[in-house]
Amino acid sequence: MAGRGSRLRPHSLTVPKPLIPVAGKPIVHRLVADIVRVLNEDIEEIAFILGDPAFFGDDVVKHLEQLASDLGAKASIYRQLDPKGTGHAIMCAEPSLSGPAVIAYADTLIKADFNLDKDADSVIWTKRVENPEAYGVVNLNEKEEITELVEKPTEFVSDQAVIGIYYFKDVGVLKKELQYVLDHNIINGGEYQINDGIKRMMADGKIFKTGTVDEWMDCGNKEVTIETNRRMLGFLAEANEPLISSSISNENSNIIEPCFIGEGVVLKNSQIGPFASIGDGTVIENSTVKNSIIQTNTLIKNATLDNAMIGNYATFDGNFTNISIGDYSSLK
Incomplete structure (x- = not known):
């Protein structure tokens, strides 16, 4: 959550985008709680990758520490001071990259009810979409294992779009591959990407499966945030909250x-x-x-x-x- 959320200005000028409330609760609160619900087990640690302390200051840190505490976990705070991509951001939290872990981008909300396949080396969370050519999608083999990540395919590959939430049975394996990406200066789109670490894991024979969410809601700009607020209120009302x-x-x-x-x-x-x-x-x-x-x-x-x-x-x-x-x- 190190980005400045420029598309949601002016609201993200004073409040980090993941802390802006949707249906009365900050985006990051809802996202973390929904991930915990799918995992259905105790969480030991929540690591937050923040940006410049001048913007993500002590009040933000205290807020996130309380969020982790409310879920029975400890909070670890890391900084990505130079925006060099998703792979670089993850490696900023290098001391926490061991054991089973979920990595998530804190600007989307989900509604999910699936059983996470913890026998797989990794699970990439996806959403079925009507226009897969506009997204990064997964390619699956006959065993429903992910064999490839394809960005905005010009020909049909699958209708399962990658939403930016990943489970790793041992995130230390991803750490090793991302370290290789950094050491060898493997750059795509001008940045170090998580996908390059994932592709190296796939090439090494690691098994990747999908976990398909029911809803995937964006909070990128004002228009879609209001639409997400609308949808979230509907879901909460159905659940009698x-x-x-x-x-x-x-x-x-x-x-x-x-x-x-x-x-x-x-x-x-x-x-x-x-x-x-x-x-x-x-x-x-x-x-x-x-x-x-x-x-x-x-x-x-x-x-x-x-x-x-x-x-x-x-x-x-x-x-x-x-x-x-x-x-x-x-x-x-």
């Missing part, structure tokens, strides 16, 4: 579920939802808010918002609809 805090103040307002409404939210003469996420301490007056993400301690007045994303400690008073406003901004 409580989404509306009992501490809200509701004065002549209507809530159309599913919505997430955090603690201490004040609603006055407004209609909220469907598919709105409202962060703690936010006040909404004389407004309609649907299909939007409003973060914490923000004031919304006289607004009709749809497909909007507003940050923390912001003020919005106006009649715009489809907006994206970062933290501490004011439109009056």
